[in-house]
Amino acid sequence: MLEVAKRANVALSTVSYALNGTRPVSEETRQRIWQAMSELGYQPHALARGLASRRSHIIALLFPALPRGFGATELEFVTGAAEAAQNRGYHLVLWPTEMHGVTELQQLIRQSLVDGVLVMEVRLSDERIDLLQQIGVPFSMIGRPSIATDMDFVDIDFEQTTRDAVAYLVGLGHRQIAFLNHAEEAYNAGYGPSVRTAASFEQVITAAGLTPISRFCGDTALAGQEVFEELIQAHPDVTALATMNERATVGVMQAAAARGWTIPDDLSVVSLVSSPRVAEMTLPPLTALTPPSADLGRLGVEMLIAQLEEVDHQLVQQLRPCRLVVRGSTGPAPDPASRAHQGSAPPRASSD
């Protein structure tokens, strides 16, 4: 840095000021400094800068090791966040932590490596959030706890998403619509998407004058098959399914095929909060409500940086809708009575 200063005929401190705009520097001087910098291939030393300024320009992305594992949606949060950080001149570190490993998180924070934390997969009641608040580390969230006053977050608008899905199915003439959730454990653990969607479904369906039918289901094809069979036995007149469980959805499709049912002729399926990547893998491809995942990641980072940099930062709380993408898994409601029964009718070719 001294070299740069010499070459530009200015004081060391002037280079510093020019670099981080802490104090006005004449345009001409700035030019000379810039020039000297690029001639020398100079880049400020990130650690030294961070140590002296007490701002590392590093933020952490906190993601728990999920029992369900990560899907395409979560991946896009990460890439979106990484790109946003990059664009804003920040580095993004990945902190994979146990959901309940709060001491671990505390230790990481105490290292003062990061200026702030972006939390993913937030539970309705989340120890990590409590800790962050208590320590006073700047943070923002993708998702939100049940009480989120005075916290920055972006989240999917599950209510709107559910409403859109149901409205779409009702528009196709469906009246008996069932909801297939994640496993009950996830729900009980306060997994936001699961809880919020379930509640919205109940409410939206009731408001439409229909009867809500819901099932929990493990995140496997096998569980999907079993739950679907049980569901159809209990409610034979169901003609449409809204699912929030992609892996189980595959099982549903298998079970439907095994009964000789064709999707979408005999059963419509709409997948909530599904990325195209997944929705396009099935046969027929799934009509889905696609979350703006990369946007959420990007927004999460931008909220956090705003909080770090803006003097008086306003609270940012955003709910983003999913986009309905109609593919081959939905169609007009069939007459349930005319529908083939298990093994009794030959399957028809998919109309996809």
Added chain:
Amino acid sequence: MLEVAKRANVALSTVSYALNGTRPVSEETRQRIWQAMSELGYQPHALARGLASRRSHIIALLFPALPRGFGATELEFVTGAAEAAQNRGYHLVLWPTEMHGVTELQQLIRQSLVDGVLVMEVRLSDERIDLLQQIGVPFSMIGRPSIATDMDFVDIDFEQTTRDAVAYLVGLGHRQIAFLNHAEEAYNAGYGPSVRTAASFEQVITAAGLTPISRFCGDTALAGQEVFEELIQAHPDVTALATMNERATVGVMQAAAARGWTIPDDLSVVSLVSSPRVAEMTLPPLTALTPPSADLGRLGVEMLIAQLEEVDHQLVQQLRPCRLVVRGSTGPAPDPASRAHQGSAPPRASSD
């Protein structure tokens, strides 16, 4: 840190030595220091430590924004790497860079934030690798360029994987086996998996006394349909397909169904380098060669850290095999003559 030293009745430096084991410290002293540290909730300041020691304990994961986008496999590299780094006391930063944005990479490196770099999605000829070598930054790779002498890497053993897939299909009686690659652009860009698998396929099939049939195909279902139709017209006796293109594979399955073919009765499909997550989404689920993705990520990080920490580090070059997981998409070779022709036969229910 001074506080810790006082509380443990030792000198400041002793605490430092105890902390990073640079010099022997008596067991008893170490205990006292540890105690004082936890009583005070002390954690060494990462930036200061890095500045003084010239080792940040931060490594970067370099991943390009892919045209194909990221899949489950790539995601697992990332989580595997993040966990490994965490376990070894390192932080992992994400550097999403343009494939050819070498200056960008250079600037990032000049910041001296990271001790080393882990490169993903390495091309056969890769500017990033050239740069890293030239600058002299420690690095390791998941994947490898065509010339990789004296560079650390882990990669999938594509040759073995192809051999296993072909051997499995031949064992089922298939003799006309086609290979469905990624798009020709990816191949021409030197995308390792695409090039290596294609070469291996040719070689393995020829060695088995069979005739290689290969097709490039865009990464979409539609492209899959089209290429499959063309393929079957040109080679009506093909009974098995080895695919390296999951999205196109879905198109193949659609096209097969549209012709009235059943998988696996009329056509076997084996998906190369596919994660279970994806393979289980289709109907029937795909028999696949599953890469040890998380292991690769982990290994990549461990190789890099070994390089950073070991005094005389030995070159590590590992090829890891994929694991064959048989699912519903493969079966004994049919008699092609008996196979239904387009639209002429009723579909049978999947035997899955």
Added chain:
DNA sequence: CTGAAAGCGCTAACAC
């Protein structure tokens, strides 16, 4: 607007 100098919190000589 500029220049000198005191740290940021730690590591790693060096002398004991």
Added chain:
DNA sequence: GTGTTAGCGCTTTCAG
């Protein structure tokens, strides 16, 4: 084994 101290490369007062 322990204690003293000079930096690591930058930011940011402070006096000009």
